[in-house]
Amino acid sequence: MDWQKIDHLIDLALAEDLPAADITTEAIIPEETMARAIFQAKQDGVLAGIEVAARVLLRLDPQVKFIKKLEDGQEFRPGQVLAEVSGRATSLLKGERTALNFLQRLSGVASLTRLFVEAIRGTGARILDTRKTTPGWRELEKYAVRMGGGINHRMSLSDMMLVKDNHLRLAGGIAPALKKAREYLKARNLAGIKIEVEATSLTEVREALDNGADWIMLDNMELEEIKAAVELVRGRVPLEASGRVSLQNVRDLALCGVDFISVGALTHSFRSADISLEFL
16 A cells, blocks of 8 residues: 555544644543553454554554554454554544544455455455545555455556446447547557446447457346346456445356456445454
């Protein structure tokens, strides 16, 4: 990860929570008071963001000692200690909520991703994320997806071409859109960039294939249509199922034979993990 960017995000979060002072802590706790505390899981889940939590506390006070008990990507159970911290009590209290905000949310993304990954285990399909991320948090949330066992799709609009329904309407269809896309890449010497096309029917799948798409997204198709698309394409380009994906239907989608299943819920509908900071 780009830690310079992450540290900037941490600074913004701390400034939001500490625009002047933690008046409660400063009123009650003497500055010289030392304390020990643990980050403790209250539920099952997958850890992500433990290093971010450490950096929050260390940016407040470089003298804080932070000892990780688990690494990102590892599963945790209720009551399990994720990390131990010690230092000035005032520093730990001032950073508690910000550190937990990062840790709980990122572990929530990783935990949900792991559920999807486990749901399709053995099928040959893989779980992809999307760009439906919290503004400013994309790198962190996509990192959490990886910790849960998922795969990052494109990080930004610059990484890969994805020709979607609105592009197709404005360009006049798949064939002219792909022609313009290839011309653009050639003119800018961007030969390594892939072109993905969104298709909503078998007709569009065939047209995308015939016009040189590198990757085809099957958007909101029924299972029988997806199976037919897999049979039509026969492995010539990757196929991605997308739209209305849930834990209840993801395995059925995977068993159709697609290569990828994209799940926007990983980063827009996750539930933050229940983790607390307990002072000893």
